[in-house]
Amino acid sequence: MIELLVGQYDHQSDHSISAKWRPVDHNLTYTDAIYHASIVSWRCVSPVAISKKARHFKSVMSNAERQLPSDRPGVIHIGVESYSGAQVDFSRHVANMLETRFFKPRNSRLRWVYGNYFVPEATTRHDESWAITETMVPYKVGSHRTEWPLPGHLLVSPENGGRPGVHWDGKE
DSSP: OHHHHHSSOOTTSEEEEEEEEEEETTEEEEEEEEEEEEEEEEOOOOHHHHHHHHHHHHHHHHHHHTTSOSSSEEEEEEEEEOOSOHHHHHHHHHHHHHHHHTOOOSSSEEEEEEEEEEEEOOOOOTTOTTOEEEEEEEEEOSSOOOOOSSTTOOSSSOTTTSOSSOGGGSOO
């Protein structure tokens, strides 16, 4: 609806829409009249916002680390919904990398954190309501010699269906 009203859809922005329209009787997904609409779009690219998102990563990592056993090396997956644009996602990645590198495990032998980044894809197909692009970044915890245990490991996408790299590298 935003793309219809504005003429384009910026996937890197957040949007709020308030509108009154008349849906088509036989299919509520469509409309045949729009009476009024107001759309506000914004991007949150401030250093403070990026820092808060990175702190969220650290709190998830801390909570997950408490669940790991202390008698063997451990790995954590952290899923991040990521649609803020390449610049913000790269900045968040750097902050997450630093948080992970200097993280001090309390109860475990945490060695690696897999940052699984999920970017929603815009689609109008009815059978693709969960269309995403998934990429993964391995973050090393502290200083150790434990090798990266599961290269290229994704959570929800087929292992052979992805592409190398991260979604913000510009290689589509």
